Amino acid sequence: MSKRWRYSISKYKLRQKLDMKKSEIIYSLSFVCRLLNVSPHLLRAWEKRYQCVTPQRKANGRRTYSEQEITRLSYLVALTQQGHSISDIARLNFPELKKLHGKEINFQAKKSQNETPKATISNLLLALEHYNLEIIDHELKSLKKTIPSTELVFDYLLPLIQKLGEKVYKNDLGIDQEHALTILIRSHFYSEISQTSHKSERAQKRFILTTPEGEFHEFGILLAAILLKAQGHEFHYLGPNLPAKALLYAQEGLKSHTIILGLSLNYLKEGDKFAQYLKELSKLPPHVELLIGGHSPIKILPPYIHHKNLKDFYRWIKK
Numbered sequence: 573m574s575k576r577w578r579y580s581i582s583k584y585k586l587r588q589k590l591d592m593k594k595s596e597i598i599y600s601l602s603f604v605c606r607l608l609n610v611s612p613h614l615l616r617a618w619e620k621r622y623q624c625v626t627p628q629r630k631a632n633g634r635r636t637y638s639e640q641e642i643t644r645l646s647y648l649v650a651l652t653q654q655g656h657s658i659s660d661i662a663r664l665n666f667p668e669l670k671k672l673h674g675k676e677i678n679f680q681a682k683k684s685q686n687e688t689p690k691a692t693i694s695n696l697l698l699a700l701e702h703y704n705l706e707i708i709d710h711e712l713k714s715l716k717k718t719i720p721s722t723e724l725v726f727d728y729l730l731p732l733i734q735k736l737g738e739k740v741y742k743n744d745l746g747i748d749q750e751h752a753l754t755i756l757i758r759s760h761f762y763s764e765i766s767q768t769s770h771k772s773e774r775a776q777k778r779f780i781l782t783t784p785e786g787e788f789h790e791f792g793i794l795l796a797a798i799l800l801k802a803q804g805h806e807f808h809y810l811g812p813n814l815p816a817k818a819l820l821y822a823q824e825g826l827k828s829h830t831i832i833l834g835l836s837l838n839y840l841k842e843g844d845k846f847a848q849y850l851k852e853l854s855k856l857p858p859h860v861e862l863l864i865g866g867h868s869p870i871k872i873l874p875p876y877i878h879h880k881n882l883k884d885f886y887r888w889i890k891k
């Protein structure tokens with residue numbers, strides 16, 4: 573090895589050490605490979621040839637990776653997938669890698685046995701960045717099993733979808749990735765709130781959840797349905813984009829007492845359309861309540877109910 577080459581490696585290692593704060597939480601090679609969708613062979617080869625990370629070894633010789641090393645590898649994997657050669661980028665520091673990639677990548681360590689919601693969300697989005705849909709699928713399954721519904725809605729799903737929106741807006745994730753994640757979330761939670769009504773002894777009212785025709789954003793009503801179920805209410809989830817006439821039939825057929833309409837930011841420009849929609853719904857029987865959730869383009873006056881956010885809605889259904 574030439575003197576110059578040796579010097580550049582040791583300079584690089586020093587720089588890497590400076591980049592790396594002490595972190596007690598460590599991860600195995602197989603975890604990193606699953607997260608980044610790469611083979612152990614590839615990571616070992618990169619380490620051997622380019623020293624792009626220097627994982628610690630356990631007593632049994634197994635490699636262990638820190639939070640910073642995973643973030644670093646994550647940039648390297650993403651950049652090589654974009655066509656950069658590993659030999660050109662292996663020695664770049666974090667700011668240089670970020671600049672080249674153009675997007676922020678961040679891996680968050682588990683703070684304890686139970687991952688914090690922030691860490692879970694950050695890691696789900698990292699898996700999405702690497703198109704590792706299997707990990708997302710697995711994680712959603714385990715969240716569904718282990719986290720109580722209300723916490724799941726407010727601490728995990730709502731911030732996850734909102735963070736996804738920010739990342740797509742900043743071009744950190746593509747529309748394809750937005751679709752992939754939203755389909756996975758829907759497929760996991762549809763089964764919880766499927767078309768069949770949830771009957772409960774507690775139920776006094778029967779709800780219908782939908783969105784007006786042209787409104788395809790359905791997470792507001794999906795999360796509202798999970799909250800209704802958690803509170804033992806009876807409801808029918810009809811999904812998004814329902815014409816007013818069809819909603820009138822549904823109310824009659826399902827004999828529901830409250831209709832919940834969810835509206836996204838995108839619907840703010842649909843004032844005239846929504847006024848017309850509500851006009852058609854004036855044919856509902858007088859005892860039927862109408863609840864608008866989210867961003868309404870027009871002022872909602874009594875007797876209609878308006879909940880701008882899910883927290884207010886949750887307080888209302890808990891009464």
Ligand code: B12
Nearest residue numbers: 737787788789790791792796834837838865866881882885
């Ligand atoms: C996921 C998503 C999609 C998915 C929807 C998938 C699905 N099946 O739902 C897909 C890819 C289909 C999509 C399509 C489009 N989208 Co979109 N989408 C989003 C995204 C990322 C999340 C929206 C969401 O579901 N949030 C979850 C809800 C629960 O959170 P929230 O909206 O913040 O809601 C809060 C309150 O409003 C309220 N609330 C909302 N709903 C309800 C319901 C009830 C009952 C209650 C009580 C409360 C409530 O509670 C929440 C807080 O507690 C947002 C980003 C964002 N910043 O919102 C863009 C966003 C809404 N989309 C946008 C756009 C432009 C579109 C498209 C026009 C894109 C296109 N060119 O095709 C289409 C329009 C489709 C249509 N006609 O409806 C824009 C709207 C911009 C604007 N200000 O007008 C946004 C803001 C993205 C952006 N920054 O540009 N989208």
